[in-house]
Amino acid sequence: LMGRLVASVGEYVFVTECMIPNAIWGRDAWLKPLLVLLVASAEVVSDVGVIKRHYGFFAVENSIWLAMFSLFFASTLRCKWVAYSRTDPYERPSILVSCRMLALALAAVLVTYNAVEDVPMYWRLYREKVVTGQADPASPLFGEYDLPFLFGIRHGLRCQKMLSLDDDEWRPVMLWMSLNYVSLPLWMCCVCAITGRHAVVGFNQHGDGGKRVCD
16 A cells, blocks of 8 residues: 555656646647646545555546546647747757657557556456455455455555565566556656756747747
8 A cells, every 4th residue: 555655646746747747738738737637536546446455446547547648649649840940959859859759659558558458457357356256255355355445544554465476476567567667757757858858749839939839
C-alpha cells in the first residue's frame, strides 16, 4: 500500500507538472484541468483497488488512462507548424517538430497498449479472482480479494509475504512497468533537458516573429 501511495504521488506530479504543461497549449488549453482531473481520478481509483485488492478498480483506472492519453494524442495531433523568424535555441523547428513526433508516438503506444493489453488483462483477472474466486467458498482465492475497505488498509500496511523472484510472477507486468517507470520518464527528462522545459508542442500566443499554433 505504501509503495502504491508513493507511486501515485510520483505519477500525478510527473504527468501534471511535466507532460501536460509541455504538450497542451493554444486552443486546447481548456483540456488542462480536465486532464488533471482524469489523472487524479485514476490515482484515487488505483489506490482504492490496492486497498480492496479488487482488479475491477484497476480495469477502471487504466480505462481512465486510456481516455487521458487519447485526448493527449488528439490535442497533439491538432498542432500545426507556422513559419516564424525567432532564433531562440530552444525553439528551433527541428527540436519542436521532433518533440511533437515523439509525443505522438509515445501517446499512440500507450493508447494501444492500454486498449489491447492492460484493460483486457485486468478485466480477465477481475472475472477470475474477484467474481469467480469470491463466489465459491471452496476456492483457494476466497476471501483474498474484494476486501472491506478498513480491513484492506490494515492488510495493506502489513508485510504479508516476500515477493517471489520467479519469472512467471513478473513477466505479465514487466511491459507496463518498463513503459511507465523506465521508458516514459527517461524520454520526458530528455525532452525537458533539450528544450529547457519550454513548450515542446506549440501555443497560439502571437509575438515577434510568430509562434506555433494549435488550430
